[in-house]
Amino acid sequence: MQGSVRNRHYLASAQQGSLYQNRHGSPRHTDVTHKPSQFHRDLWFYFTLQNWVLDFGRPIAMIVLPLEWFPLNKPSAGDYFHMAYNIITPFLLLKLVERSPQTLPRAVIYVSIITFVMGASIHLVGDSVNHRLLFSGYQHHLSVRENPIIRNLKPETLIDSFELLYYYDEYLGHSMWYIPFFLILFIYFTGCFTRVKHESRMPVSAWLLVGPSSLYYWYLVTEGQIFMLYIFTFFAMTAFIMRQKQKGWVLDSNGLFLLYSFICALVLIGAWVAWLWNDRVLRKKYPGVIYIPEPWAFYTLHINSLH
Secondary structure (H helix, E strand, O other), X not given: OHHXXXXXXXXXXXXXXXXXXXXXXXXXXXXXXXXXXXXXXXXXXXXXXXHHHHHHHHHHHHHHOOOOOOOOOOOOHHHHHHHHHHHHHHHHHHHHHHOOOOOOOHHHHHHHHHHHHHHHHHHHHXXXXXXXXXXXXXXXXXXXXXXXXXXXXXXXXHHHHHHHHHHHHHHHHHHHHHHHHHHHHHHHHHOOEEOOHHHOOOOHHHHHHHHHHHHHHHHHHXXXXXXHHHHHHHHHHHHHHHHHHHOOOEEOHHHHHHHHHHHHHHHHHHHHHHHOOXXXXXXXXXXXXXXXXXXXXXXXXXXXXXX
16 A cells, blocks of 8 residues: 555656656657647748838838827837837747747747847837938938038037947847847757658748748848848758758758748848949948848938939
């Protein structure tokens, strides 16, 4: 009788220990824990939609909506879009990770999410001021010191302050925003593998989302000036595919969707660079080896100047 009670107590303790390990992200064998893979069409649709509306659409909303609704000394419509993006995007990324058929390193995911929110919030402030300067004649295709409304400021230390603001917007904010963003996508990608051949096919809904998804990545890379981070992530994905293929694993529908979106975005980036290859003004602003003009610099130079 006592032995039976001890056995029951041992089994209960083992089950609790297993549950604790699962909740806290202890490593498990992927072959045992693998679950059937399905395309997350709802999450990918919401993810693509909010990227287009809240990220790409925020500067457009700031320009299109009447200035009387959002005075220059108050947050613009685009700022509210950015605030919503900073909340919704990490939530959707966490939901994607939760649906992964594999166990992913949760500590890395949580730290990346925290850094992402902090970086995107830093960018919110810097980007808000920089875009509001458009109404005062600021030109994005010129450097801070070359802008007509900045170069004659007195005292000259004010120019340093604007350059600091630009640094927070374009460098620190982008780094803390995009590095964890692509790290989370890559970690999620490492769980998008299956041994079941029929799971390695994309449904129609996935193919329909590849176009808008890849077009957004084109905008993200060109406007964010993060080509090196993007191409490094793509190479890491390719290397991981080759490694898993040797073990008999193939990409599932979610992994294929990410891979094809990245490939199509690379094609779009190449076309964008080829189109603006001989633009002397943009060449001056982007003098480095990697020449990838920002869409908003192109807008202020070639479109806004026509009005």
